[in-house]
Each structure stands twice: as C-alpha cells, then as structure tokens.
Amino acid sequence: GDSVTQMEGPVTLSEEAFLTINCTYTATGYPSLFWYVQYPGEGLQLLLKATKADDKGSNKGFEATYRKETTSFHLEKGSVQVSDSAVYFCALSLNSGNTPLVFGKGTRLSVIA
C-alpha cells in the first residue's frame, strides 16, 4: 500500500546548523507531497508542498524537492533557529480516488541555542 517513511528522531541541532530530514514514499500513481509542522501544543500546519516531479516547495527558509527517481522529498533548511523546534510530518496525497493524506510518523526537531 501507499506509505511514507521518515527518519526517526529526535534530531537535536545547534542554532544555525544545517537541517535535513529524510522522507521517502511508496505510492501508485503520481502523488502530491507535503511537509507539515506541529509546534508544541498546537495542531499541524502546512509548511510546504510539491505537486509534481522536480517541483520545489519552499516556505520560511525550508525547502524540499520532489524526486521521482528516488521517491524522496527530503526537507532542508540552511540555518535553523530555536523557533524551528517542532515535529515535522511528511505526507502524500494521491490526487485521485477516495484516499485521504498518508502521513509519516513524524520527526521531532530540537534546536538549542
């Protein structure tokens, strides 16, 4: 079945470090891909998305490129801040049929000053 696999956390980084959170997927057809972020005590919110191969989604300094050849959508940020501490979820949507978003299990990021 369709699935999303994220690197397990927690990930702990110092402020201004480079961030990569790996995400790979398995899907039939051509999914849209998403990164959601959950700040402490809040619901999830969309961080960025990409709808087709080679698209790059970006927001708040975060980027992810839809790589069909490696079925990946890795999240990157060049210089993290303490305020980026959150749980990050990768997800896919099949764009057709009757299937809700499929989420990965989430990766907790802690950024220390």
Added chain:
Amino acid sequence: DAGITQSPRYKITETGRQVTLMCHQTWSHSYMFWYRQDLGHGLRLIYYSAAADITDKGEVPDGYVVSRSKTENFPLTLESATRSQTSVYFCASSELWDTQYFGPGTRLTVL
C-alpha cells in the same frame, strides 16, 4: 472567528462514560477528518467525511462514532470510553484531497 475549532480543549473522563468531541469549521470545506496522535504511532486516521451525511472509516475506527448532519460540524463520540482511548485528538478539514487544515486538538484522558 474563521477557521477550525475544537472543543473541549481538555477533557478528563472515566472508563465507560460517553464522550463527544466537537469540531467546527467556517470554510465550508467538503472534507473533514478525525485523527488521534499517540507517541510512537504518529497520526492515525479514525474517520473521515467527504460531505454531509457521508462518512468512512479510517485506520482505527473501533470504539468511535461520527456523524455529519451539517457541512461545518463533525462530532466524534466515544460511546464507552476506555483507557486506550487516552490520546490527543485532531480534527482537520480540506476542500480537496489536498492541503488539510488542522484544529488545535483535544487532549482526552480516560481514567
């Protein structure tokens, strides 16, 4: 206020009691969802709805009941709460099978 709201934000109940969690959205989105979030399991879909009066089971529907008589509301009922239903519950809505907008969550404790 525009957006998606959940109530209550916190609830403590006892085993065997009926509990209803409320979800309300102001966008008139067609789709609404209920998830539970537990350590080690990520987000798990309980039920979803594509429109008023249309609901479908998700990954973990046992012990839960939903209804959707109006587009904007999607209540989730635990008919006889169990300790294993202690969790954080999130409601979400979307217009298409695409970007979902999440509520702030309800933290439920079953004693």
